[in-house]
Amino acid sequence: MEAQGEINMIDETKLFNGFYSKKRVLITGHTGFKGSWLTLWLLSLGAKVAGYSLYYPSKPCNFIVCALKKHTINITGDIRDLSSLRAVFQKFKPEIVFHLAAQPIVKRSFEEPKTTFDTNIGGTVNVLECIRITGSVKGAVIITSDKCYRNEERKEGYIETDTLGGDDPYSASKAGAEIVAHAYIKSFFNSGKSARICTVRAGNVIGGGDWAPDRIIPDCIRSFSENKKAIIRNPDAKRPWQHVLEPLSGYLWLGSKLCFNSKLQGESFNFGPAKDVNQSVKEVAEKLSYLWGDGKWLVNKQKRFGKEANLLKLSCDKAARLLHWHPILTFDDTIRMTSEWYKKYYESKENMYLYSIAQIDEYVKQALRRNLSWTRGER
Numbered sequence: 001m002e003a004q005g006e007i008n009m010i011d012e013t014k015l016f017n018g019f020y021s022k023k024r025v026l027i028t029g030h031t032g033f034k035g036s037w038l039t040l041w042l043l044s045l046g047a048k049v050a051g052y053s054l055y056y057p058s059k060p061c062n063f064i065v066c067a068l069k070k071h072t073i074n075i076t077g078d079i080r081d082l083s084s085l086r087a088v089f090q091k092f093k094p095e096i097v098f099h100l101a102a103q104p105i106v107k108r109s110f111e112e113p114k115t116t117f118d119t120n121i122g123g124t125v126n127v128l129e130c131i132r133i134t135g136s137v138k139g140a141v142i143i144t145s146d147k148c149y150r151n152e153e154r155k156e157g158y159i160e161t162d163t164l165g166g167d168d169p170y171s172a173s174k175a176g177a178e179i180v181a182h183a184y185i186k187s188f189f190n191s192g193k194s195a196r197i198c199t200v201r202a203g204n205v206i207g208g209g210d211w212a213p214d215r216i217i218p219d220c221i222r223s224f225s226e227n228k229k230a231i232i233r234n235p236d237a238k239r240p241w242q243h244v245l246e247p248l249s250g251y252l253w254l255g256s257k258l259c260f261n262s263k264l265q266g267e268s269f270n271f272g273p274a275k276d277v278n279q280s281v282k283e284v285a286e287k288l289s290y291l292w293g294d295g296k297w298l299v300n301k302q303k304r305f306g307k308e309a310n311l312l313k314l315s316c317d318k319a320a321r322l323l324h325w326h327p328i329l330t331f332d333d334t335i336r337m338t339s340e341w342y343k344k345y346y347e348s349k350e351n352m353y354l355y356s357i358a359q360i361d362e363y364v365k366q367a368l369r370r371n372l373s374w375t376r377g378e379r
Helices: 012-018 033-044 082-092 106-111 113-132 169-188 216-225 245-258 281-292 317-323 331-348 352-369
Strands: 024-028 048-053 073-076 096-099 139-143 196-201 229-232 268-270 296-299
Touching: 012 033, 012 245, 012 352, 024 033, 024 082, 033 048, 033 245, 033 352, 048 082, 082 113, 096 113, 096 245, 106 113, 106 169, 113 139, 113 169, 139 245, 169 196, 196 245, 216 229, 216 281, 216 296, 216 331, 229 281, 245 317, 245 352, 268 317, 281 296, 281 331, 331 352
Parallel strands: 024 048, 024 096, 048 073, 096 139, 139 196, 196 268, 229 296
Antiparallel strands: none
8 A cells, every 4th residue: 555645646627538527416325335436436527426325334334434425415325315416416417327226135135125125116117207307417327236137157257248137036136237327328318418427337345335235345344453253254256356446447438438439328338347257255364364464264054044156257348349458466465455445444543534535546547557448648
C-alpha cells in the first residue's frame, strides 16, 4: 500500500473520460459491500451521489465505517416500494443509475424465498419502471450475478448468451431479474431518445469492508479478529475470486460508454478476474490466514444447506472485445489488499475513508501502468 499522503497525485475526475464529474448518480443498495465501494469511487470521480437502501446490511458496515453518510444524499427506502422509489427519482433527477439493491445471501434465500424473489425481481421491475417514467436518466447499469446462469459445472467460462437459470431461490431470482430487464429494454427503451441500459454479471467479489454472513472472507476475518477458529464449508469448491474494484471499474466504464454508444443498448457483460485466477476455498483460507499472521480455521463437516456449485466461472471475452476492459489484479494482489484493509480497520479504526480511497488510488495506478482504456479517455 502506498502512503496515504500520495492519494491526491492522480486526478480521479479525469478517469472514465471525466464522465462522472458533477453527474447526478443514483445507487440502489449503496450501503452494501459493493455499493459502498462504488459510492467511494464515484465520490472521488466528482459525482453527486444519492443512495437508496433499506438498511445497513451488517455490523460493522463499510458504509458507516467509511463515514459515507456525510458525503452523499442518503435515503432510507425499500426497493419493493415503487411509490417511495419513484419520489426519489422525481426529486433527485438522476442522470445515471446503478442498481445493486438485492437480497444477496444464498443461505437466506432458502430461509426467505419470497423476500428474495420480491426484492431481486420485483425490485428490478421497480427500478426499470422509474427509469421508464423519468426523463433525466441517460443510462443505467443493472447488476445481477454470475449465478444467473444455469450452472452445469463446466470448466470453460460462461458467456453472455448462455442459458439463464437457477436451482435455488437466489440464482433463480437473479436469472429472473435478467429476463425482466431485457423485456423492459426491448419493450420500452427502443427509441433513439430512450435511456440506455445494460445488465452486468460478476461473482466471488471480495475486498475490505464486507461483513456479510456466510461468506468466506467475512467469516474468516470475524474469527481471526477474535482469536477464534474460522469455520469453512465446501473447501474444495473453486471460484474466480476478484477484488471489488475489478468489476466496479467495468461497471463505471460501461456506464460512461453507454451514453455515447447506442450499440451497447440492451447488452449484457461479464466482469471477472484473469483466466488463471480460480482458487479453492481452502486456498483462500490458507492465504488469508498466513497474511493475517495467526489465523486458524477448520472445515464444517455438518450437512450443508441447499446445493452449492463446485465450479462457476465466467468468460470476460465480450467485455475485452467491445469495451477494451481487462482485469489487472493477481490472486495474491486481491488477497493482500483485502487483508491489509481489515488489518488497518482492526488496528486503528480511523480514516477508513482515506485508506479506502488510497486502495482505489493503488488500483488506478496499476491500471495507468497498463494503459487501460478507461484511464486514457477514449470513447
